[in-house]
Amino acid sequence: MSDIHEQLKKRRQALGLKQEDMHLRVGMSRQQYQRLESKGNPRLDTLELIAKGLKMEVMLIPQEKLRDVRDYLDGKKAIGGAITLKGTATVGKASPADNPWDGLLDEDES
Numbered sequence: 001m002s003d004i005h006e007q008l009k010k011r012r013q014a015l016g017l018k019q020e021d022m023h024l025r026v027g028m029s030r031q032q033y034q035r036l037e038s039k040g041n042p043r044l045d046t047l048e049l050i051a052k053g054l055k056m057e058v059m060l061i062p063q064e065k066l067r068d069v070r071d072y073l074d075g076k077k078a079i080g081g082a083i084t085l086k087g088t089a090t091v092g093k094a095s096p097a098d099n100p101w102d103g104l105l106d107e108d109e110s
Contacts, residue, residue, distance in 0.1 A: 011055075
């Protein structure tokens, strides 16, 4: 199962939803959703619809920021504050360069 398929499944389960519940959330039958969650290759508009139904967002992250963003989401790094590891004490103060979100959504000014 691909990473995105696993994320959809885990999020649906975390929300306490069954595959058939997606019909009410996004208008997709259980069979369609099950196929998509297991091996489907959704179009972008379908993926955005499913993400909305699961209270998620689709976002493109620059490769050079991916590790920092994953660390933050895994609780290994705080933004603009202390860097922490899950279940441990503070490791140190984060510098502005440690902020994975810094400049992520900056618009091109050209």
